[in-house]
Amino acid sequence: VKTKLFKNKQAFGISGLLGLLLGFSSCDVINPPEQIPxxxxxxxxxxxxxxxxxxxxxxxxxxxxxxxxxxxxxxxxxxxxxxxxxxxxxxxxxxxxxxxxxxxxxxxxxxxxxxxxxxxxxxxxxxxxxxxxxxRYVADVDFRFVEDFESGNPIFSDDRDNDVETKLEPSSEEVFEGSRSGVIRLDKDHPYIEVATRPDFEFDLRGANSVYLELNYKTEVDVLFGLIGVDNVGLTFPSYEFGVPPKGEWTKVYFNLTEQVILSDFQSYQIGIAAGLPLENGAFTVDEAVIYLDNIKLITN
Incomplete structure (x- = not known):
């Protein structure tokens, strides 16, 4: 009886040891060492x-x-x-x-x-x-225009608000880079501006894979940017879907116009800019405001 008992204990010890070894091995498989990144x-x-x-x-x-x-x-x-x-x-x-x-x-x-x-x-x-x-800018995109206000021949000269006193013009008083930036001045006598690229800067954007407008800005009031569709008899249809809030320092922004072009599908387009003095209860909240713009680019591919 003692001999049998000893043999059974011996058998249990060997099987137990194997079980422990297998257990440790399976733990390594289930929880392998973490890879150091x-x-x-x-x-x-x-x-x-x-x-x-x-x-x-x-x-x-x-x-x-x-x-x-x-x-x-x-x-x-x-x-x-x-x-x-x-x-x-x-x-x-x-x-x-x-x-x-x-x-x-x-x-x-x-x-x-x-x-x-x-x-x-x-x-x-x-x-x-x-x-x-x-x-860097890729070589196969098309710069439809680059307005840096250095040439003295402004692209944004189509006066759409019928106020000759409101305009986007070159100025050296607040320059982002180079020697000039664009400036718009508004006051209570001339509180609103709508200006667009001049007629010889109308663009057929149909077929473009993407259409972007990028620019630098610094402004005391909200400014709107958009497309002005031109139909086959010359009628224009403005749509201002994008804008920037007041900003006390120069900032860069990129507007994706692609979907707007696809959905509207006009024969050609102008780029429009609009802004006005803010109103509250029918009264202007400020007496005047200044808007600075630079490096306005229309880019397609």
Whole structure:
């Protein structure tokens, strides 16, 4: 009896030990060691000149990045950003520039006028590689006009409010860059302006894959921007769907006009700008206001 008992205990000990070993092994399969990530730190975008492209200013406001490591999608990030990557070795990092469309903080979109950025990094666990993304205007977009107010021949000279005292004119008093910017002055005697690109700057935008208006602005009142459709007999139809609020410092904005062009489908278009002194209970809340604009560009591809 003692011998049998000993053998049974011995058998139990061996099977128990095997069970423990198998248990530890299965735990390793279920909970493998966590991979330690490498990191890339993506700095704010820099926009540089593209020789041969008539783009004018390279001022930009690219707020986000769409990031790939080789073919693995990392996501969209607000810059600057430090991004963990569960990869090692030499990898190609591809970054697409993304903007806040129409000045809306919740509307992040690709900007087809800017080129993507690509670089190689050597990823090592716990190591941070810093990347400076650089972009430029691509060569295959069409700059329908660039108004930088330097030439002395204003593009926005179609007076639509029938007030010769309100105009968008070159000025050197508050310059974003270069020697001039555009200025609009409003007062109680001349409280409203509507001005558009002159008739020889009407544009057939049908067939364009994308249509964007970009500009720099600094303003004391709300300013509206939009398309003025021109039909086949010359009648005009203004539509101001975009705008900017008062801003005490120079700011960049990009307006996506693509959907508006597709839905309206006029033979040609002008670009319109409208603004007025604010009203409350039928009275002006300010006596005067100044609007500064620069680097107004209509871009299609």
């Amino acid at each position: 490498a990191y890339i730190h993506v700095k704010d975008w820099v926009v540089v000149q593209n020789p041969g492209v008539p783009h004018g200013s390279v001022s930009g406001k690219i707020t986000h990045a769409n990031v790939f490591s080789d073919v693995e999608y990392m996501g969209i990030f607000t810059l600057p950003a430090t991004i963990p990557i569960l990869q090692e070795g030499t990898k190609t990092i591809t970054i697409d520039p993304m903007i806040l469309e129409n000045g809306q903080s919740f509307l992040v979109g690709f900007y087809p006028a800017y080129d993507r950025f690509t670089t190689e990094v050597e990823l090592l666990p716990m190591q941070v590689d810093t990347i400076q993304p650089v972009t």
